[in-house]
Amino acid sequence: MNIVILGGGAAGATAAQFARKEDRKAEITVFEASEYPQYSRCGLPYALSGAIPEFESLIEFSAEWFKRNKIDLRLSTEVSKVEPDTNTISFSGLDGDGKLQYDSLIFATGARPSIPGIKGIAEGDAKKKGVFVFRGMDDAKALSEWCGEKNRKAVIVGAGLVGLEVAEALHIMGHEVAVVEFLDSILPGMIDPDTAAPLLEKMSSLGISARTRALVEEILGDGSVAEAVVKDRDTGTEERIEYDTVIQENGQKPSTSLAKDAGCALGRHGHIRVDERCESSVPGIYAVGDCAEYVDFVTGAESPSGMGTTAVKMGEVAGINAAGGSFALPRGFLNSRVSRLFGLEISAVGPISSSLTEAGIAQVQARVKGSTLPVYYPGGKDIMVKLTASKEDGKLLACQIVGEEGAGLRVNLAAAMILAGFTARDLALFETTYAPPVAPTVDVLATAAEAIMIKLRRSGKSG
Ligand SMILES: Cc1cc2nc3c(=O)[nH]c(=O)nc-3n(C[C@H](O)[C@H](O)[C@H](O)COP(=O)(O)OP(=O)(O)OC[C@H]3O[C@@H](n4cnc5c(N)ncnc54)[C@H](O)[C@@H]3O)c2cc1C
Helix, strand or coil, X not given: CEEEEECCCHHHHHXXXXXXXXCCCCEEEEECCCCCCCECHHHHHHHHHCCCCCHHHHECCCHHHHHHCCCEEECCEEEEEEECCCCXXXXXXXXXXXXXXXCEEEECCCEEECCCCCECCEECXXXXXXXXXXXXXXXXXXXXXXXXXXXXXXXXXXXXXXXXXXXXXXXXXXXXXXXXXXXXXXXXXCCCHHHHHHHHHHHHHCCCEEECCEEEEEEECCCECCEEEEEECCCCCEEEEECCEEEECCCEEECCHHHHHCCCCECCCCCEECCCCCECCCCCEEECHHHEEEEECCCCCEEECCCHHHHHHXXXXXXXXXXXXXXXXXXXXXXXXXXXXXXXXXXXXXXXXHHHHHCCCCEEEEEEEEECCCCCCCCCCEXXXXXEEECCCCEEEEEEEEEXXXXXXXXXXXXXXXXXXXXXXXXXXCCCCCECCCECCCCHHHHHHHHHHHHHHHCCCCC
């Protein structure tokens, strides 16, 4: 059995790991275009800020690990063609060019930054000095070096998860940071605007400007960034602001041109479509991680895998199946997500409200504030929960939580309940642990579920 994996990131390396566990004798080859064995992209902002002392400590599956597991890792080697008619791939790299036959193949080619052309960001083919993206090890090292030279004044274009994690890192390092977001709110794909409000307040209290419904229209400066023209989308007002650093964080584009040429069906935004076995429309070809999409558990809509969590789950499933085993993803992605930004833990599971509305799902929501400990016990932290359930049958659909602590683990509980098809009533009656120094008698999640039950009862439905 010959298994070929394109891409040695989180998804590809996990696929190799599980293929090896499934078949101790299979020939497994991983092609990786960069010089790095698998490392945690998620850790890059923390290596930038200094919380993780060395960039190299982010490596999780080392070259030695691949050797020990008898997996042929070809670094600095790019696959240029996949021919399903003959089950052959073509590659070129450090050790020259070649072809290799496969029995099963896994696309784990990831994504690359989506860079909209801002006027003045480049001169000829070269980016101006001070312009960065932040996806890989080399991007992070380059930004780290630039910021080590002197105090910077940076604008981050795009207030998604990565944009804000980089903003926090630069703030910790003592640089001046501003964020500009085209959409209505920060973390627009992750949480609703009302859940984002406490984070915006926190950023403002720390002196970090965050403009929403705005765009960076032009970069000024001769060879290097000197100023940015920021436009307010509502008023049309333009402001010239001094910056010497621009970080483009406008999202990612999947790397799927080889898959497209190989005949794999792609989704609306160019990701490779897969079934619950992570198999593409071409039999024997699987796809995992940021290059792939599956379906959303709640809405059934296309759901690109844009996170480490889903990349690793897909890697496990595809690795087992590519090696002749049998394993399947759940009915859809829940997209459980979390971060800690500027001292606040922010977590979410399930679609944001606008996606539920787009899918035609009638929803009932409750937003409640509570504490992580009983009110009488010192040290409790404020925590805010926004819970969403179906207006039809009270089934839990989504949950978003913000607080100094306890948001990440609570959302995992909500995720399990959504997966199990539990209702607001089930959650309200769920027995959570209680002891004064650990947890309150009624958890804030249950309080939110009770609030939903009241709303449902008022509209003549039962929770
Ligand atoms: C800064 C940052 C922070 C993040 N934080 C989180 C987080 O906290 N939690 C979370 O869940 N997710 C997070 N993510 C997302 C997560 O890191 C990604 O979803 C995950 O790394 C995707 O893994 P992947 O293997 O699919 O893709 P990648 O890691 O992009 O790997 C794809 C690999 O394929 C290689 N490749 C591409 N084409 C070829 C070819 N033709 N031949 C050979 N090799 C090829 C590339 O060189 C690349 O190394 C973060 C991402 C970033 C950038």
